[in-house]
Amino acid sequence: MFNIFLVLIMIIAVLLIIVVMVQEPKGGGLASTFGGGSGAQIGGVQKTTDFLDKSTWWLAILMVVLILLSNVTIFGNSGATSKALEGANDQNIEAPISTTPETPEPTTGDNK
Numbered sequence: 001m002f003n004i005f006l007v008l009i010m011i012i013a014v015l016l017i018i019v020v021m022v023q024e025p026k027g028g029g030l031a032s033t034f035g036g037g038s039g040a041q042i043g044g045v046q047k048t049t050d051f052l053d054k055s056t057w058w059l060a061i062l063m064v065v066l067i068l069l070s071n072v073t074i075f076g077n078s079g080a081t082s083k084a085l086e087g088a089n090d091q092n093i094e095a096p097i098s099t100t101p102e103t104p105e106p107t108t109g110d111n112k
Contacts, residue, residue, distance in 0.1 A: 008066055016060060
């Protein structure tokens with residue numbers, strides 16, 4: 001299930017990059033390279049700009065929704081796993097812990 005979200009997020013990211021790059025900024029851009037500068041266009045310049053603006057917003061909203069859904073699906077299934085890990089940690093805490101440092105026994109000069 002996560003792989004489906006990942007593929008969709010990657011496709012939307014690529015489409016979002018393309019749509020943003022095609023938009024015409026104040027000083028020109030790729031949109032003018034593809035005929036944005038000419039006066040005679042099919043559909044007109046204003047409609048193209050409106051379409052690119054709306055598609056940018058819709059793609060961004062769709063990407064955020066897919067990211068949130070993938071997050072819910074990943075961490076929604078791991079609730080049982082985290083409870084099992086908490087139980088394992090509780091078993092480790094039951095062991096006595098010594099707070100006094102161990103001191104080595106004094107050695108004599110006679111090593112046998």
